Amino acid sequence: MSDWLVGHYNLVRALHIIAVIAWMAGLMYLPRLFAYHANATPGSEMDTTFKTMEAKLLGIIMNPAMTAAFLFGFTLIWIDAHTRAAGWGFLKEPWMATKLVGVVFLAGWHGFLAGARKRFEAGTNQRSSRFWKMTNELPFIAAVVMVLAVTLEWGAK
Numbered sequence: 011m012s013d014w015l016v017g018h019y020n021l022v023r024a025l026h027i028i029a030v031i032a033w034m035a036g037l038m039y040l041p042r043l044f045a046y047h048a049n050a051t052p053g054s055e056m057d058t059t060f061k062t063m064e065a066k067l068l069g070i071i072m073n074p075a076m077t078a079a080f081l082f083g084f085t086l087i088w089i090d091a092h093t094r095a096a097g098w099g100f101l102k103e104p105w106m107a108t109k110l111v112g113v114v115f116l117a118g119w120h121g122f123l124a125g126a127r128k129r130f131e132a133g134t135n136q137r138s139s140r141f142w143k144m145t146n147e148l149p150f151i152a153a154v155v156m157v158l159a160v161t162l163e164w165g166a167k
């Protein structure tokens with residue numbers, strides 16, 4: 011099993027990146043929907059349409075994509091720990107530590123957006139369209155830092 015996994019490292023990496031692309035698309039699109047939804051009159055046809063779009067985006071794309079990104083990501087961690095010179099110590103190298111901080115931030119941001127979706131659903135959203143437009147780029151900035159960290163591997167042994 012372990013040899014088989016190590017032999018399929020590149021495939022796992024590809025599946026990880028595909029899952030990450032779908033997750034990131036959702037993390038950047040959902041706040042866009044919120045920005046327009048915040049201006050819709052409660053109970054209007056527009057309000058109902060946004061609620062459906064948001065529920066489907068989160069339930070059908072974002073939650074499964076995040077789960078897949080984590081599953082493949084943890085598989086990569088396991089393979090790395092068994093093939094790198096540093097062993098499990100690679101998790102403490104600056105590039106991987108940066109990546110893990112980014113992972114925690116994005117997972118937290120995902121949870122924050124899921125909570126906001128529930129408030130939109132209940133008609134109790136208090137945040138403005140401006141708030142959603144201003145925070146929209148945060149996951150993208152995190153993704154840029156994370157991709158640079160894993161590709162450049164700064165501080166790797």
Ligand code: HEM
Pocket residue numbers: 023026027030034079080083084086087090113116152153154156157160161
């Ligand atoms: C969800 C939790 C995540 C975990 C546990 C995780 C973990 C990992 C690990 C261990 C690797 C292999 C590093 C290596 O040895 O080259 C990797 C590769 C990669 N990850 Fe993640 N990752 C996660 C999420 C993300 C996210 C959100 C992004 C982008 C924003 C991302 C982008 C990448 C890229 C581009 C690679 C390929 C790097 C390369 O081969 O050069 N990952 N990930």
